[in-house]
Amino acid sequence: MNTKDRSIVRDMSLAPEGHLKIDWVNAHMPVLNKIREQFEKEKPFQGLKVAISLHLEAKTAYLAKVVQAGGAEVAICGSNPLSTQDDVCAALVEDGITVFAKYNPDPQEYKDLLVKTLETQPDLLIDDGGDLVSTLHTERQDLLKNVRGGAEETTTGILRLKAMEKQGQLKFPMVAVNDAFCKYLFDNRYGTGQSVWDGINRTTNLVAAGKTVVVNGYGWCGKGVAMRAKGLGSNVVVTEIDAIKAVEAYMDGFTVLPMLEAAKIGDIFVTVTGNRDVIRGEHYEVMKDGAILSNAGHFDVEVNKPELEALSTSVRTVRRNIEEYQLKDGRKIYLLAEGRLVNLAAGDGHPAEIMDMTFALQAMSLKYVNDNYKNIGNKVVNVPYELDEQVARFKLAAMNMGIDSLTEQQKAYLDSWAEH
Structure with a gap:
């Protein structure tokens, strides 16, 4: 066959x-x-x-x-x-x-x-x-x-x-x-950073400059997403569970907050953790009207869709790859690409x-x-x-680029503990 x-x-x-x-x-x-x-x-x-x-x-x-x-x-x-x-x-x-x-x-x-x-x-x-x-x-x-x-x-x-x-x-x-x-140095950081924003921008056709972007997770993918958001003129907030990564995000110039606090001020959210329920019911309760949610983790579990649906009175597709959830108090929250990888489900990766x-x-x-x-x-x-x-x-x-090689003296120096 x-x-x-x-x-x-x-x-x-x-x-x-x-x-x-x-x-x-x-x-x-x-x-x-x-x-x-x-x-x-x-x-x-x-x-x-x-x-x-x-x-x-x-x-x-x-x-x-x-x-x-x-x-x-x-x-x-x-x-x-x-x-x-x-x-x-x-x-x-x-x-x-x-x-x-x-x-x-x-x-x-x-x-x-x-x-x-x-x-x-x-x-x-x-x-x-x-x-x-x-x-x-x-x-x-x-x-x-x-x-x-x-x-x-x-x-x-x-x-x-x-x-x-x-x-x-x-x-x-x-x-x-x-x-x-x-x-991870190139694909996770530069690849994810660029392609996530390609997906968000082409899907929403909205400006990123001036908006508050919440990046959930500051691993290599999160670093790339945050860096590109900053380059687009956004105010970037990072949420983390790892104290070392949180300090790193702070020293890279980003605001670091617990998710419940970040949920109150975010305009655009990007989850990049590899874990589930990063954005969930308690966060939807305090989000702004018009908040946009997206995921760049592998599985569609980082944004808890069942809990979002349970808080909503209606769900409709308002644009390709954008679902509008109208909450019981009238607020609207938008989910991109069904919570799947936004850079691939709504872009070319x-x-x-x-x-x-x-x-x-x-x-x-x-x-x-x-x-x-x-x-x-x-x-x-x-x-x-x-x-x-x-x-x-x-x-x-x-790329037609070259680098140096160690001389024999340099190799000997690095291999020796007695030479100064």
Whole structure:
């Protein structure tokens, strides 16, 4: 059966537009192109099956093609119902990749598509949020036997994997791509920072300057969102549960408040914590009329929608990706993209040049785990530093930039405790 017959996509006639999108990011991902050249020569995945669950848009599609160039038989599904782009899915099918994905499937269909991806019996995985891994370990343990290991994209997914490892439940090694320097320093900070505001601005068509923006969480993603909000002229408030990060936010020039206090003054809210119920009933009770809520964490649990609905007399869509909740006292609160990832559900995600580094790490980490899975053990491991540095060097070369190297005297000085 060919990939077109196996795949489940919405409309194959959309493929030409999808090819254009993939071609565009291809031209702006020089690091991944370098790795593709290596993979085409070495064929590190020859004879293997790879399952991928990521936000299925053009940059992800190109990663899938790079893995395919390494000799793999690739099957892919989306990691979020609202971030899948149907034209990109159709283009991938034409390129010989099996696709199980549609934009905005209902919850059961979304789950079924993920399971279909696993039923291709993969040897290796690339996961985003841990959905492939958790499904394998709970509902489809019959498919575990072939899996050598994989790589995880997100903070949320790594938290889930480490919990599994701690409980002795993880059945194969996973590389924590999210924890690599070239991931969180650039993707989480600059990628999230830019793409979140791309999503908010294009969705609302409102000005950010002068408004009070509340950023919930000051990890690397929160840092990026706060920095970009400040650049847009907003007054930025940060909420945190970590005292060290709170001090850091304060010294970066932001106001730090408990969420209940921030809820009273915020015009726009962005959750970036990886936890649930960050914005909930007690906060809705004190919010301004017209407050705008958005989420940039992986799952749609950071803004508690059931509690917002319970406080509302009506809910209506007032603009694409904007739902208006009218509260019993007449106030209106707006939720963007159903509380899902605003940068992907209401935008195109991170810039191609940023994902160039992240997806280069994914491709190299997948090769690493395939080469070493017998020795790693069933645990979560970091991306080896030499892979991280190699991605950075490829990126510097692509930007026509160079750096210095230590002289022999400098190396000797750093290695000595007696020399002054």
